[in-house]
Amino acid sequence: MPAPNGEYVIDLHDVEKVYKGDVHALRGVEIKVTGGEIFGLLGPNGAGKSTLVKIMMTIVRPTRISGTVLGRPVGHKPTLRRVGFLPEHHRFPRHLTGRQALEFYATLAKVDRPTRTRRATELLETVGMSEWADKKVSTYSKGMMQRVGLAQALINDPELVLLDEPTDGVDPVGRREIRDILLRLRTEGKTIFLNSHLLSELEMICDRVAILVQGRVVQQGRIEDLTADSQRYEIVIEGAAPSWAAGHPELRIDTGADLRTTLTCRGAEAPSVQPIIDRLRKGKVTIVSVRPVRETLEDLFMRAVIDPKTGRALAPGAARLTRDEATP
């Protein structure tokens, strides 16, 4: 869903970043994020996720870029008033309390005094840090820092929130709370761009994802769409598979150690699996279970990072390529 004015909230093309030493962190990245969605960016370590986010936040200068964030070219400083950002491993000044930190960053984001005072109190309550609000951040645990960091990212009531590993170091209860906050923000119409390694969490809340590998987007879209090809039915039966099953083109047979056999019907829709069930019943085969199975985000991710030539996961980190290789 594009933004109300017909534009994407994030619409980046041809993003390229080459660091010193000919390290190609990003190679022609293209990302489109629509308004009001939670977008997840996945990738192995050093794939360029943080670099991409930092380019949007003007912390890193791109080698080449075209496109917009909130309808403005990347690097347009005033637009950052409408953006919230939580960097990975963020560090607040140790001499500030949680409340002082929020009010300080709110001032830098040009939030007026009454609003920042009110929002700091509200957000500290939201992230469960009210009791610690007036204690120095130097006394906070990592999870507490993440909570206050999230509050900091929201202090200017942003339209777009970019979060880099927001649940890093947070306990399970805290993670759930953060997930709930993000879902609530989505219902309020905010757009959330999430960098995370926690694929199960992303799967729970993201509307769309992109997988970045060695500076390139290798997959992008709705999780359902990306895993549609992997949809299948698994039929578990007692004993060995019937003889006709071995020659069936749509079936894969896996014999388990517990005298049960799993018949996997790949890419099948529900109607198409019915004749197989009928045939099994007709042959007096005991059916233990029939369930639709879809590839998980982790499966999708692993598939994306496996080198098809070697069958092994691609080495982490950015690519060191020649100029010719770097050209997509």
Added chain:
Amino acid sequence: MSVFLAMALDAYRELNAKKLFWITLGLSGMVVIAFGSIGFNEQGMSMFYGLWQIDSEFVNSTTPWSRTLYVGIFSDFIVGLWLSWIAIILALISTCTIFPDFLADGAIDLVLSKPLHRVTLFAMKFGMSLMFVVLQVMVFCVGIFLCVGLRIGEWNWMIFAAVPVVTVVYSYIFAVCVLTGVLTRSAITALLLTLMFWSSLFGMQTSQSMLLQYRIRFEIETANAERRIEQLETRLAAIEPDSNDPGNAFARADFQRRLEEARVDRESSIDGGAKLAPWHIPIRVITAVLPKTQPTVGLLSRWLKDSEGFSIAGMMRGDMTGQRTSSLMPDPTDVEVTHRLEKKLDAYSGWYIIGTSLAFEALVLAAACIVFVRRDY
């Protein structure tokens, strides 16, 4: 404006959290208390608030020497040593972490992601970093102002000129700390390099001052030798050359010997001056473009001179020339050297001293700012 105030408040909180800030302030307070403990009465001077009485005919409340001594202690030992050196070193140790901490991973991201231009951020951060010295010197000056007023009855508001002067001197040095901090992102490296730079600066300024002093001395000695030669030649010419008077012959021989000595002295002085010139000229050129820490502090002496010739800052300046007083150097040549040296140094205007120093500082800060603005974090 509100961003400016937020940065100022943050800088104050940062200082407030630093133990060294309070330690320095405490030490400053002790210096002021010690200074204030010196008093004068009709019998002489008292120390430690009257615990120790030193009777004196010359230094007591009825003679002007009491004021000279009191302000002299302030200028030579307190301002010259404390404010110009120790307080600045403590300030550097306290503030050398400001930029490396500001640029640390995770901290800089939070700031740069806000709708503020990097140049604005840099300028504000630098300006706020000077707050350490401003607060310290301001508190110190209030104490000194009260001491001078209460002890010798002179309520001299110009004492507060030390605040901008010491701050601007500190800013010359701190600019180098900022550049090295931005380049290396290491507080220790920045501090060490800055102290090395400051030491070099002190060495250059001292060398320049000493070389100038020696060149003036050689000029004076050359002029003296020429005067002697002229006098001796005149007197020699007055003696009848063909006289057989043994006295005349003895006098002529004596004059000729003295004339020869004077000529040797003149040659020696000219030679000495010529030998120093190749060293002095490049050092003078180099020091011309470098920040002038000692001359800047020395400006206070010019600004604070009162109508009676009494100068608080004459004793307030921390440079070496402040220690040269004619009373300690009775030799006429030494007196003349000191007089001419001070005249030459005073010939540099405040605009030149501060202007060239600030120009250097601006260049250093511009370089640091360019690195800061262009870097990826």
